[in-house]
Amino acid sequence: MSQPVLQTSKNQAEVASLPQEHYETLETYINSLKDKKGSLIHVLHKAQELFGYLPPEVQLFIARKLDIPGAKVFGVVSFYSYFTTKPVGKHKISVCMGTACFVRGAEKIVDAFKNELGVQNGETTPDGLFTLKDVRCIGACGLAPVVFLDDQVFGHVTVDGVKEILKKYRKGNENAY
Numbered sequence: 001m002s003q004p005v006l007q008t009s010k011n012q013a014e015v016a017s018l019p020q021e022h023y024e025t026l027e028t029y030i031n032s033l034k035d036k037k038g039s040l041i042h043v044l045h046k047a048q049e050l051f052g053y054l055p056p057e058v059q060l061f062i063a064r065k066l067d068i069p070g071a072k073v074f075g076v077v078s079f080y081s082y083f084t085t086k087p088v089g090k091h092k093i094s095v096c097m098g099t100a101c102f103v104r105g106a107e108k109i110v111d112a113f114k115n116e117l118g119v120q121n122g123e124t125t126p127d128g129l130f131t132l133k134d135v136r137c138i139g140a141c142g143l144a145p146v147v148f149l150d151d152q153v154f155g156h157v158t159v160d161g162v163k164e165i166l167k168k169y170r171k172g173n174e175n176a177y
Contacts, residue, residue: 022050023061030065040066040076044083053084081135089124089131091169093149098137100144105159109145110134112162129170 029046033039043066047058054077063070077083095101095110110121113132117125124131140146143155147165154165 018051018055018057026050026058026061027065030062036066037068040068040073041080044073044077048083053087055085086122087124087128089129091130091150093130093132093147094135094138095132096136096138096140096144096146096148097134098141098144100141101138101146104144106134106145108159109147109157109162112159113166116162116166130166 026043026047030036030039030043033042040062043062044054047062048054051058056074059073059077060070063073066073077085093113095106095113097106097110110132114120117130117132119125119130119132121132121134135148138146138148138153140153140155143153145157147154147157147162149165149169154161157165
């Protein structure tokens with residue numbers, strides 16, 4: 001299969017590094033919608049599920065398919081913290097920085113993850129395995145400090161506990177809890 005090139009016609013916006021089949025799946029999804037104009041959030045969720053993130057070329061593709069300004073798509077993507085414009089790791093680590101977690105040492109937990117992973121907040125490890133992010137509140141204050149890794153909640157996390165959590169995920173035994 002030949003590599004696609006950047007095309008910016010009314011119906012196309014694609015880049016060689018992004019899988020063509022994801023664009024096709026997204027286009028099929030968009031075409032199935034009854035109310036395209038009122039479906040931007042749904043389309044963004046679907047696109048992020050497919051691509052893993054929302055780079056500018058995907059945002060432009062969505063804007064053209066929904067016949068809305070690219071600035072509107074970018075505005076929504078940049079407003080909601082759920083959406084990301086950078087590739088994320090296989091495992092997403094969210095450290096709660098809400099008041100209860102912060103008071104109980106969440107900042108030290110973030111620092112421990114930074115040291116162990118060699119990344120800063122919002123970055124992905126070079127191997128693509130982990131993305132670290134601090135979040136405002138997970139809503140599990142009784143378990144403070146709390147770490148949310150993929151779909152698993154870890155409560156009362158300690159600095160020493162960070163190494164243990166990462167060890168299981170690095171070995172692929174994330175379901176061993």
